[in-house]
Amino acid sequence: MKFNNKQVILFDLDGTLIDSAPDLALAINHMLTTLGRETFSDDLIRSWVGNGAQVIVKRGLSGKADFDQDIDPALFDKALDIFLTFYAKNLCVDTVTYANVRSTLKILKAQGYRLVIVTNKPFDFIEPILEGLQLTGLFELLLGGDSLPERKPSPLPLLHVCETLSVTPEQCVMVGDSKNDILAANAANMQSIGLTYGYNYGEDIAEHKPDFVCSDFADIIAPFAVTNQYELVD
Ligand SMILES: O=C(O)COP(=O)(O)O
Numbered sequence: 477m478k479f480n481n482k483q484v485i486l487f488d489l490d491g492t493l494i495d496s497a498p499d500l501a502l503a504i505n506h507m508l509t510t511l512g513r514e515t516f517s518d519d520l521i522r523s524w525v526g527n528g529a530q531v532i533v534k535r536g537l538s539g540k541a542d543f544d545q546d547i548d549p550a551l552f553d554k555a556l557d558i559f560l561t562f563y564a565k566n567l568c569v570d571t572v573t574y575a576n577v578r579s580t581l582k583i584l585k586a587q588g589y590r591l592v593i594v595t596n597k598p599f600d601f602i603e604p605i606l607e608g609l610q611l612t613g614l615f616e617l618l619l620g621g622d623s624l625p626e627r628k629p630s631p632l633p634l635l636h637v638c639e640t641l642s643v644t645p646e647q648c649v650m651v652g653d654s655k656n657d658i659l660a661a662n663a664a665n666m667q668s669i670g671l672t673y674g675y676n677y678g679e680d681i682a683e684h685k686p687d688f689v690c691s692d693f694a695d696i697i698a699p700f701a702v703t704n705q706y707e708l709v710d
């Protein structure tokens with residue numbers, strides 16, 4: 477099975493293009509240390525990534541994914557500020573692109589596909605990370621978790637991409653590591669590819685039934701109509 481008539485590919489960022497969990501963990505633990513609280517393992521914090529900055533800070537303050545609803549607002553504001561300030565200065569310390577990401581994106585772009593990022597990460601962090609990891613000049617549109625009133629799993633950012641680029645959801649594919657990406661795609665009536673190596677709260681992405689499941693970023697090319705010979709050089 478192949479995709480038909482696709483023009484635009486929407487990419488999630490964290491857990492899909494980049495392994496940002498080490499730096500998110502560093503920033504969460506810096507916030508907790510500054511507030512005199514206990515820190516957590518990178519692995520646990522990795523399972524808290526996926527719903528944007530505010531939620532990961534609430535999970536850090538609560539020490540669990542299912543965060544407390546009654547966090548003191550003043551404490552939360554302080555924690556969020558410490559986290560964002562530190563993370564902004566430490567975006568690419570240990571963050572890397574996953575294998576074959578750069579080369580695969582270049583091939584898809586050279587084939588005429590229009591590439592977009594739809595992340596739940598705050599918008600202001602996207603460009604510095606793309607610059608830090610030599611991923612600039614590839615994407616036509618960037619949307620962060622704070623770019624619109626709703627973020628994934630809402631279909632709103634995906635539908636916004638369609639409207640902005642004058643395409644229909646049927647002409648697009650959402651590529652992501654998290655159920656938020658697949659749920660947003662389903663709600664937008666868009667096909668999707670799920671990547672197994674990302675975060676997804678420790679759950680199997682296949683459970684959410686994306687149209688394709690890939691364990692290597694290079695494998696996302698297979699369902700697209702790619703005509704020329706190409707070589708993967710990251
Ligand atoms: O930063 C997050 O919480 C998730 O970001 P993502 O949507 O790029 O996976």
Ligand SMILES: [Mg+2]
Binds near residue numbers: 490652654674
């Ligand atoms: Mg993700």
